[in-house]
Amino acid sequence: MPLKLPHETAMGREDFLRGPSNAAALDMIDLWPDWPSLWLLLAGPVGAGKSHxxxxxxxxxxxxxxxxxxxxxxxxxxxxDCGAVVLEDADGWERDDVALFHLLNAAREARAYVLITARNWPDGWGVALPDLMSRLRLTTPLEIYEPDDELLRSVLVKLFADRQLDPDPSVIEYIVLRMERSIAAALRVVEAVDREALARRRTITRPFVASVMKELDEGLL
Structure with missing residues (x-):
């Protein structure tokens, strides 16, 4: 039985893979502190790179x-009080609208920068506090999208490399052509391939990856 050893995902600036889906968001991050406003709201699907x-x-x-x-x-x-705050997943069910309202008020008083991440825009959060919506409308909106094939290839190579794996390029191409078009799906596939390769003591070949992806699709993994 393989041990579940932790692996560390590289999260530095040099590790972020630029593509058409995220170029505008990356440029805005690089533009700081010359943002259009002190507050920025970054929205996009799960696994698209918001946390990175x-x-x-x-x-x-x-x-x-x-x-x-x-x-x-x-x-x-x-x-x-440090002058800059990141609030992750602000559209989560555990959000306290009053607490977020007070955070933005405190940030306005302190002239502090705020970066908020979410899967969608505030109109879909179910915000019940009108004053909070008025504050959120002061944020600069920025969207990150699902990746194209070229970026997905690069992401897969990086995800495997994070696990000290270097599969053949034909394996990467096989996955890209058959997977759901999202980075979240890439994460699931790489995790499953790594786990099953260890458990079954198999090398990462196209036939092996095909079998793992089939089992993922059928809900067997």
């Missing part, structure tokens, strides 16, 4: 990265 971009900006701006849980139980003034 947020970590790039946090390293650049020395921002504090917080979750909704931390937001809900923390003093908003203390959260913005």
């Amino acid at each position: 971009l947020a970590r790039i900006w946090a390293a650049k701006s020395n921002a504090r990265v917080i979750t909704l849980e931390e937001l809900n139980r923390s003093d908003p003034t203390a959260l913005v």
Whole structure:
């Protein structure tokens, strides 16, 4: 039985793979501190690279990265005292609208930068506090999209490399042509291939990958 050893995903600026789907978002992160406004809202699907971009900006701006849980139980003034804050997954069910409203008010008073990530735009969050919606409309909207085939190839190579794996290019091409068009799907495929290769003591070949992807599609993995 293979051990579930952790692997570390490279999250630096040099590790982010640029493509048509994310170029505008990456350019805006690189543009800081010359943003159109102090607050930026980055929306996009799961696994598209929002968290990676947020970590790039946090390293650049020395921002504090917080979750909704931390937001809900923390003093908003203390959260913005470093001058920059990342709030991840702001459209999550555990969001406290009042807490987010107070965070943005504290950021406005402190002239602090705020980067918010979410899967969709605030109109779809179910925000019940009109004053919060008015604050969210002050953010600069930025969208990141699903990747094209060229970017997916690069992402797959990177994901395998994060696990110290180097499959043949024909394996990468096979996956790209048959997988769902998303980075989240790439993550699932690479994780399953790595896990099953260890468990079955198999090398990562096209026939092996084909069998793993078939089992994924059938819900067997």
